[in-house]
Amino acid sequence: MSDPIDRSGLRPRFWETTRLDRMTQKEWEALCDGCGKCCLNKLEDDETGEVALTRVACRLFDDTTCRCGQYSIRQQFVPECISLKPHTIERHAYWLPETCAYKLLYEGKPLYDWHPLISGDPQSVHDAGVSMQHRTVPEFDVPEDDWEEHIIEEPT
Numbered sequence: 248m249s250d251p252i253d254r255s256g257l258r259p260r261f262w263e264t265t266r267l268d269r270m271t272q273k274e275w276e277a278l279c280d281g282c283g284k285c286c287l288n289k290l291e292d293d294e295t296g297e298v299a300l301t302r303v304a305c306r307l308f309d310d311t312t313c314r315c316g317q318y319s320i321r322q323q324f325v326p327e328c329i330s331l332k333p334h335t336i337e338r339h340a341y342w343l344p345e346t347c348a349y350k351l352l353y354e355g356k357p358l359y360d361w362h363p364l365i366s367g368d369p370q371s372v373h374d375a376g377v378s379m380q381h382r383t384v385p386e387f388d389v390p391e392d393d394w395e396e397h398i399i400e401e402p403t
Contacts, residue, residue, distance in 0.1 A: 248349035250369035251300060252277055262352055262364065269332040275333065278352070280372045281381040283313035284401075285331075288386055290394055291342070292326050298342040301397040304383035313378050345401045346377055 254277045258265070265308075281314060286308040290299045307316045307324060313320050321328045329339060336353050339377050343350040348358055358365055361375035372378045 250281075250363065251312075252279060252281070252363075252369070257364075262358060263350070264276050264340065267336060267352055270333070277364060278348040280346070280377075281313050281369055282344065282346060282377050283308060283310075285329075285347065285385070286315060286375050287339060287379065287399075288385065289342055290398065296341070299398045300344065300401055301381070301394045302383050302399050303307075303381070303386050303389050303397050308383060308385075310379070310381055310383045313373070313380050322337050374386055387395070 253273065257274055257277055261270065262375065263279065265274065267275070284300060284303070286305045287300050287301040288305065290301060291297070292299075304310065305325060305328070307321055308314075309316045317324055321331070329335075330344075331339060331349060336349055340350050340353050346359065348362060348364075351358060359375070359377075359379060361371045363369045363371060368374075373380045384397065396401070
């Protein structure tokens, strides 16, 4: 599988020496492991603030590649889609998947060995069983009232 994220020419192990807000745009984008979990619809408990991931995927999610089918113009179709940036991660970290590189680094934790930046292979996230490849249902197929039936445990 070819990597849709350009990881060429990056500083060696930059994520261990560079704060999130000091990374270049290319380094920031390279942190994405391609798991697809951020594209899953979530349920948030109003009382506890706890967030549960469901296997109900955004309408733009491609279950085979684990990528957004319209990434560059996604907010035209899904206005509520988040553009995660170093200055917004504090606001959004609570709902990011436990395996997410952005969340891990924000919390001062290391990346997993299967992360493409470490393994050198964008397929490694799928081989490790961490991605949502072939494991989602489209949001149009499941009424929102039934999303609870599709909650998944993390990390998965």
